[in-house]
Amino acid sequence: xxxxAETNRPRVLRAVERISVGLALGAGVTxxxxxxxxxxxxxxxxxxxxxxxxxxxxxxxxxxxxGSLGMALTLMRRGHPRIDxxxxxxxxxxRDALNVTAQVAIAGFALFMAWQAWGELESTLRxxxxxxxxxxxxxxxxxxxxxxxxxxxxxxxxxxxxxxxWLFTTDRRAVSRVYGSxxxxxxxxxxxxxxxxxxxxxxx
Amino acid sequence: xxxxxGAALGFGLxxxxxxIGLHIATSLFLxxxxxxxxFFGDAMIRPFGTMMWGTLNNFLLxxxxxxxxxxxxxxxxxxxERMYRALADWTRPLPGGLLHTNIAASTVxxxxxxxxxxxxxxxxxxxxxxxxxxNYAEAWVAGSVASGATLGILIPPSINLIIxxxxxxxxxxxxxxxxxxxxxxxASAFMAMIVIxxxxxxxxxxxxxxxxxxxxxxxxxxxxVPPVLIFVLIxxxxxxxxxxxxxxxxxxxxxxxxLTLFYRTLNWPMLxxxxxxxxTTTGMILLILIAAFYLNFxxxxxxxxxxxxAFVSGFDVQPVTMILLLVLLYMLLGCFLDALAMMIATIxxxxxxxxxxxxxxxxxxxxxxxxxxxxxxxxxxxxNLYVTQSVRGRGDVSTVIVGVxxxxxxxxxxxxxxxxxxGLLI
Numbered sequence: 020x021x022x023x024a025e026t027n028r029p030r031v032l033r034a035v036e037r038i039s040v041g042l043a044l045g046a047g048v049t050x051x052x053x054x055x056x057x058x059x060x061x062x063x064x065x066x067x068x069x070x071x072x073x074x075x076x077x078x079x080x081x082x083x084x085x086g087s088l089g090m091a092l093t094l095m096r097r098g099h100p101r102i103d104x105x106x107x108x109x110x111x112x113x114r115d116a117l118n119v120t121a122q123v124a125i126a127g128f129a130l131f132m133a134w135q136a137w138g139e140l141e142s143t144l145r146x147x148x149x150x151x152x153x154x155x156x157x158x159x160x161x162x163x164x165x166x167x168x169x170x171x172x173x174x175x176x177x178x179x180x181x182x183x184x185w186l187f188t189t190d191r192r193a194v195s196r197v198y199g200s201x202x203x204x205x206x207x208x209x210x211x212x213x214x215x216x217x218x219x220x221x222x223x
Numbered sequence: 224x225x226x227x228x229g230a231a232l233g234f235g236l237x238x239x240x241x242x243i244g245l246h247i248a249t250s251l252f253l254x255x256x257x258x259x260x261x262f263f264g265d266a267m268i269r270p271f272g273t274m275m276w277g278t279l280n281n282f283l284l285x286x287x288x289x290x291x292x293x294x295x296x297x298x299x300x301x302x303x304e305r306m307y308r309a310l311a312d313w314t315r316p317l318p319g320g321l322l323h324t325n326i327a328a329s330t331v332x333x334x335x336x337x338x339x340x341x342x343x344x345x346x347x348x349x350x351x352x353x354x355x356x357x358n359y360a361e362a363w364v365a366g367s368v369a370s371g372a373t374l375g376i377l378i379p380p381s382i383n384l385i386i387x388x389x390x391x392x393x394x395x396x397x398x399x400x401x402x403x404x405x406x407x408x409x410a411s412a413f414m415a416m417i418v419i420x421x422x423x424x425x426x427x428x429x430x431x432x433x434x435x436x437x438x439x440x441x442x443x444x445x446x447x448v449p450p451v452l453i454f455v456l457i458x459x460x461x462x463x464x465x466x467x468x469x470x471x472x473x474x475x476x477x478x479x480x481x482l483t484l485f486y487r488t489l490n491w492p493m494l495x496x497x498x499x500x501x502x503t504t505t506g507m508i509l510l511i512l513i514a515a516f517y518l519n520f521x522x523x524x525x526x527x528x529x530x531x532x533a534f535v536s537g538f539d540v541q542p543v544t545m546i547l548l549l550v551l552l553y554m555l556l557g558c559f560l561d562a563l564a565m566m567i568a569t570i571x572x573x574x575x576x577x578x579x580x581x582x583x584x585x586x587x588x589x590x591x592x593x594x595x596x597x598x599x600x601x602x603x604x605x606x607n608l609y610v611t612q613s614v615r616g617r618g619d620v621s622t623v624i625v626g627v628x629x630x631x632x633x634x635x636x637x638x639x640x641x642x643x644x645x646g647l648l649i
Contacts, residue, residue: 044502047497053473057474061460061473075469079281080280082287087279093506096503098507099510100246101246117244120245121245121246131271132275136272138272139273
């Protein structure tokens with residue numbers, strides 16, 4: 020998506036990117052499996068009158084899993100939206116400083132979320148909470164995975180912040196290239212590529 | 224409690240944080256946490272963890288990754304191109320010829336995808352080379368691609384309507400159903416605009432081309448069946464009560480996978496990209512939603528929605544005048560804000576006003592999405608303008624901006640229509 024950003028990153032961040040791609044693929048497979056489960060549930064329920072219990076509950080856990088794991092990859096690929104409309108009117112140093120500020124601010128947000136997620140899991144553990152559903156899921160299981168995802172996101176944010184700060188002091192011009200908003204070409208590119216391939220496949 | 228001035232100050236702070244380039248989610252979160260800290264101290268910060276778990280562990284919102292995945296699989300599986308060609312066969316005889324294909328293809332595409340960036344990018348990629356061979360007026364081609372693509376967030380399944388439904392506790396099935404008629408009306412208005420323009424100035428439509436042979440046209444019609452079938456499957460099962468929107472999305476994913484398997488475009492690289500795009504889009508939306516739900520909660524405890532409606536009811540404005548003011552407000556905000564941010568940031572303040580003057584939350588959802596559509600094509604930040612320009616790959620974005628102007632009028636006309644006849648949205 021944004022190659023220019025990736026090649027400028029130190030090894031540890033590239034490793035984090037690879038890990039987040041792996042986790043995201045795991046999350047993607049989970050979504051596909053959920054679709055299978057839902058379809059089986061509907062066919063069973065509407066055609067044969069038998070229901071797989073707890074599809075909605077599992078679906079909720081899948082979302083918590085996908086969402087928390089996805090945030091890190093979204094950050095690495097600069098997919099969390101920002102409004103850069105007024106950036107072009109700012110002097111370059113200020114623009115770079117604001118790009119660093121945005122990374123640091125989102126890191127603060129992510130750390131807060133991870134801390135709060137830990138608080139949530141802790142109270143679940145303290146009360147041994149079990150869901151009031153047919154599945155009777157011990158809540159700590161999905162919440163632990165959720166916490167792991169939030170911690171991974173917070174860690175990623177801290178690393179990108181540190182990197183952005185380091186670039187700001189050593190190679191200021193690289194800040195906007197690596198941590199500025201992605202260009203429209205970055206966002207459109209993959210659709211254009213796949214549309215092109217699709218057209219060739221369609222024999223045009 | 225927070226007065227109306229305080230609420231305005233908070234909104235101003237939000238705009239400031241957005242404009243200095245903080246991430247949208249961070250900006251929403253900072254305003255919320257600041258409000259909570261100033262007025263309640265620690266007491267209203269503690270519920271954050273529980274709210275965050277509630278936002279993420281929500282079966283309603285599971286529809287988002289599922290619908291995004293379905294759309295990604297269909298786009299990457301080449302369904303759009305086949306659909307575009309099939310439609311092109313039939314729109315040629317109309318005044319404006321192939322320009323109608325852009326609108327018709329966007330309409331059909333919108334019914335299997337909830338994203339307008341994907342719509343603009345894919346339709347544009349197929350459209351521009353075809354049109355250049357036939358000397359169409361470039362502004363109209365670009366305008367019809369950028370504007371047609373905005374239908375993606377109105378015609379169900381629509382990610383924006385799911386988000387709206389989740390925030391306002393409005394039935395997503397009801398919102399989806401309500402989106403169909405305005406979607407068709409808007410598509411028809413776009414086409415009527417093309418017809419009128421081409422009758423006045425036939426040179427817009429370039430050289431007419433002979434139609435394909437009847438047999439060929441009929442055989443390509445088959446390519447329209449799958450997207451229509453997927454749409455009917457999704458909306459039918461929701462409407463008839465066989466499935467919730469989330470369940471319908473799950474079935475849609477299976478249908479999309481089966482279709483691409485049939486077209487032999489289903490392979491691991493395609494699936495991998497579709498999954499990564501789905502997960503990043505979901506991560507993006509959920510991070511904003513976590514912040515938005517918390518902001519909503521804090522505004523609620525501070526009594527802001529009630530105070531805003533009390534403030535507005537102090538003035539004796541006619542409902543129509545109020546809607547006109549809201550249209551102007553959203554047109555202004557739409558120039559500076561990203562469409563999704565605009566929607567999420569204004570719901571808690573504007574919904575109470577709209578209910579006060581006698582419209583329901585379903586009506587406001589459709590109104591808001593129409594205003595988001597306008598925001599997507601108004602400079603300087605209209606995303607669709609830049610996506611279209613980027614796919615067009617030559618000239619300047621100003622051509623696209625000129626091209627969308629007539630279509631902006633169509634969106635405003637549909638807004639006027641649903642304001643005068645709110646009964647259209649059933």
